[in-house]
Amino acid sequence: MSAMSDMLKRENVQIVESCKDWExxxxxxxxxxxxxxxxxxxxxxxxxxxxxxxxxxxxLAPDLALLHARPEQGVVEQQLAVTIARTxxxxxxxxxxxxxxxxxxxxxxxxxxxxxxxxxxxADPANIEKVATAASADEVYRLFMEx
Amino acid sequence: xxxxxxxxxxxxxxxxxxxxHMNTEEVVKKLGHPEVEVDHTTISxxxxxxxxxxxxxxDLGDFIxxxxxxxxxxxxxxxxxxxxxxxxxAHLG
Numbered sequence: 001m002s003a004m005s006d007m008l009k010r011e012n013v014q015i016v017e018s019c020k021d022w023e024x025x026x027x028x029x030x031x032x033x034x035x036x037x038x039x040x041x042x043x044x045x046x047x048x049x050x051x052x053x054x055x056x057x058x059x060l061a062p063d064l065a066l067l068h069a070r071p072e073q074g075v076v077e078q079q080l081a082v083t084i085a086r087t088x089x090x091x092x093x094x095x096x097x098x099x100x101x102x103x104x105x106x107x108x109x110x111x112x113x114x115x116x117x118x119x120x121x122x123a124d125p126a127n128i129e130k131v132a133t134a135a136s137a138d139e140v141y142r143l144f145m146e147x
Numbered sequence: 148x149x150x151x152x153x154x155x156x157x158x159x160x161x162x163x164x165x166x167x168h169m170n171t172e173e174v175v176k177k178l179g180h181p182e183v184e185v186d187h188t189t190i191s192x193x194x195x196x197x198x199x200x201x202x203x204x205x206d207l208g209d210f211i212x213x214x215x216x217x218x219x220x221x222x223x224x225x226x227x228x229x230x231x232x233x234x235x236x237a238h239l240g
Binding site: 071073 | 157159165166170187189204206207225227
């Protein structure tokens with residue numbers, strides 16, 4: 001199995017039309033990992049708490065967020081989830097983000113392989129656009145598996 | 148001052164900072180400084196003696212105000228290797 005297929009399951013990829021606000025978006029984007037038992041509900045509160053403290057440092061590039069908190073803030077098992085919010089989520093006013101990748105990591109390094117894939121994939125803004133506008137969640141999943 | 152250690156930091160020390168860590172390793176090698184040690188950590192663990200140079204995203208610039216200007220690189224796009232290379236070049240030569 002590749003690093004990506006170990007870390008991302010089809011059922012953890014979803015497309016939503018919109019989120020009420022950035023806090024709601026964090027709930028929506030982390031929920032699949034809560035449902036799958038990869039993180040506890042505390043992880044949602046942890047990401048919101050970090051955001052209030054440090055700002056949205058997880059917005060890596062225009063239109064792309066890598067939502068995450070620290071392992072001790074509720075991670076059970078390392079895993080990714082992907083949420084596409086069609087209308088975008090404003091973590092900062094006027095800068096909507098459509099691609100929300102949620103990362104649950106158990107330590108600072110063991111997810112390095114998958115991060116390398118994500119960094120390479122999203123270094124090209126065209127790939128962010130492709131994921132943001134993909135026709136279906138199946139298509140989004142396929143784009144990640146082929147990255 | 149010769150730069151021997153570069154520390155990349157983000158709010159939780161394993162997402163953005165890990166990406167910047169990987170990109171920084173690549174860039175320092177490209178710039179001909181394979182001897183430079185690169186690591187990543189959380190922003191709250193940053194102090195001026197932890198490394199010779201610190202790399203953070205723009206959102207966290209304010210959190211390392213205690214670090215002298217000549218010891219930090221603040222990135223507007225974390226994934227942009229061209230920006231990283233240009234800014235590191237200014238420090239590494």
